[in-house]
Amino acid sequence: MSTPLLRVADLHVNRGDAHVLHGINFSVAERGVTALLGRNGAGKTTTLLALLGLLPGRGSVQLAGEEMLGLPTHDIVTRGIGYVPEDREVFSQLTVEENLRLATRSETTSAEVNDRREVVDGLFPILAERRSQAAGTLSGGQQQMLAIARALLNDNQLLLVDEPSKGLAPAVIADMVNALEQVASHTTILLVEQNLRVAERLATDAVVLDQGTVVFDGTMQQLFGDPELTHAHLGVSGGTMTAKSTTTQGGAS
Amino acid sequence: MSTLVLLVATGLGLAGLYFLLAAGLSLIFGLMDVLNLAHGAFFALGGYMAWTTMELLGFIQSVALRFVVALLVAAAAGYLIGVVIERLLIARNYGDHLVQILITLGLGFAGVALLGGLYSYDPRALDQPEWFTQTTTLLGARIPNSRILIFAIAAAILAGLLIFLNRTRHGLVIRAGVENREMVSALGIDVGKSFTLVFGIGGMLAAIGGVLGAVYFNGITPSLGTTQLIFAFIVVVIGGLGSVVGTAIAAVLVALTQQLLNFYAVTGAGDIAVVVLLALVLLARPQGLLGRQAR
Numbered sequence: 001m002s003t004p005l006l007r008v009a010d011l012h013v014n015r016g017d018a019h020v021l022h023g024i025n026f027s028v029a030e031r032g033v034t035a036l037l038g039r040n041g042a043g044k045t046t047t048l049l050a051l052l053g054l055l056p057g058r059g060s061v062q063l064a065g066e067e068m069l070g071l072p073t074h075d076i077v078t079r080g081i082g083y084v085p086e087d088r089e090v091f092s093q094l095t096v097e098e099n100l101r102l103a104t105r106s107e108t109t110s111a112e113v114n115d116r117r118e119v120v121d122g123l124f125p126i127l128a129e130r131r132s133q134a135a136g137t138l139s140g141g142q143q144q145m146l147a148i149a150r151a152l153l154n155d156n157q158l159l160l161v162d163e164p165s166k167g168l169a170p171a172v173i174a175d176m177v178n179a180l181e182q183v184a185s186h187t188t189i190l191l192v193e194q195n196l197r198v199a200e201r202l203a204t205d206a207v208v209l210d211q212g213t214v215v216f217d218g219t220m221q222q223l224f225g226d227p228e229l230t231h232a233h234l235g236v237s238g239g240t241m242t243a244k245s246t247t248t249q250g251g252a253s
Numbered sequence: 254m255s256t257l258v259l260l261v262a263t264g265l266g267l268a269g270l271y272f273l274l275a276a277g278l279s280l281i282f283g284l285m286d287v288l289n290l291a292h293g294a295f296f297a298l299g300g301y302m303a304w305t306t307m308e309l310l311g312f313i314q315s316v317a318l319r320f321v322v323a324l325l326v327a328a329a330a331g332y333l334i335g336v337v338i339e340r341l342l343i344a345r346n347y348g349d350h351l352v353q354i355l356i357t358l359g360l361g362f363a364g365v366a367l368l369g370g371l372y373s374y375d376p377r378a379l380d381q382p383e384w385f386t387q388t389t390t391l392l393g394a395r396i397p398n399s400r401i402l403i404f405a406i407a408a409a410i411l412a413g414l415l416i417f418l419n420r421t422r423h424g425l426v427i428r429a430g431v432e433n434r435e436m437v438s439a440l441g442i443d444v445g446k447s448f449t450l451v452f453g454i455g456g457m458l459a460a461i462g463g464v465l466g467a468v469y470f471n472g473i474t475p476s477l478g479t480t481q482l483i484f485a486f487i488v489v490v491i492g493g494l495g496s497v498v499g500t501a502i503a504a505v506l507v508a509l510t511q512q513l514l515n516f517y518a519v520t521g522a523g524d525i526a527v528v529v530l531l532a533l534v535l536l537a538r539p540q541g542l543l544g545r546q547a548r
Contacts, residue, residue, distance in 0.1 A: 052439055054435055054438075054439065072438070072443075073435070073438040073439055074438045074441050074442055074443045074444070077438070077439060077440065077441035078441040083439045083440075085436065085439070089433055089436045091428075091429045091432050091433060091436070092432065092545075093428065093432055093545065094425070094428060094429060094432075098425055098428075098429075101422075101425065102425050102426065102429050102437070102440060102442070103440050105440075105441050105442075150440065154441070
């Protein structure tokens, strides 16, 4: 494996009085999808927020060898990180077009912007149709598409995607997984996902958190090949990998 | 009938003042979560900047020209002082409400005391172009031109503000930031720049309000803005935090309620009715007329 794109070392994060992350270490290889798994409250979202500088942390977070911890969020993001938050967080009062325009960082040249818009329109044609509609009036699935689209409008090295399947109908999840699969062919993704079928389908590598520490760091195959590991840390019996079903229905637990 | 028309016209002038004071407060609170208790001092500052400019320009014959220059100087001063205060004092204290309240409350007191020391606490009358005090007859009522002018300026500023918010990238960032600041910075945008800009704009609007307030109240005192600030807060809450249009509607509602009831009921009834109006809105629609549901 070459030098990792993202290297997290001894990262500690407090939320209020709670010590949520206890010095976690992991790295994300360039290309492909790395799944960040764990039970509710394991610290997955906290990890993403700390990577983005939205929560203060101690330790080290390096993107392509450059230290990012302690930088303001907008600086971290402009170094090439796209963020698709849990619960979408689209700007509900703004139109779809305004959401996309806001997400387009001004320094990118217009030819590049047009190319990226075309890619996004191709990926999510429904967004182009609903351009002038307020984002708050979109369905959950459409909001998720918009949230992903926002992250694709810039030349990002890494996308942080937090629970893209949350609260979506199975058919919509399938569309969304297809879209993420296409994105993953050219951009590295760190994916937080409770729906293990979605994680299995997309990810090659996995990092498992339990109570703020990393308890597994390896390939998805290793993780799901070991029923004890999945049972202990994810609360499911392993072996779903062998089924390799193409359906993406239902949650994991 | 003519009395009613006069009361409504005067009420609309007062609504213009409330809007100018409240729009900045609403945007500042909506975007930055900062309750700017020094906002009333900006109002008074605007009035005194205009007064001083009028004095310094005494050699110019045309009072109207002097007034226009004074209005622009006051607006610029309000903007600059807003920017300086945000950069020096507010910028490092975002998220800390207690510190913000102490800083802005202290600034408000200090501002009023400073103006009192410089200009005394007696009202200073602003030279007004003759046209201001003349009347225009409308539906049988003789309405002072100044009331019409104040309302027209406030309406023009509302239109300008809406164009700025809806047609520029700065405006887009501000509207998005009012909804979800963290997500704006997670899109790679430096929200701090918008904070400074909005604080400056808030100061500018309040200062313009102060100049027009000096006309409306026939003179300016150091505490005039602070007195009006309570009504401005009521306007902000009724309109919905962060909503400029909501603020404008609420300003008209509050000012008309006040004017009409103070005249047709007992003097003072209007002021109480405004508080009742606030309570009713909070019961029926806690987020304000055009505010968003708290997330």
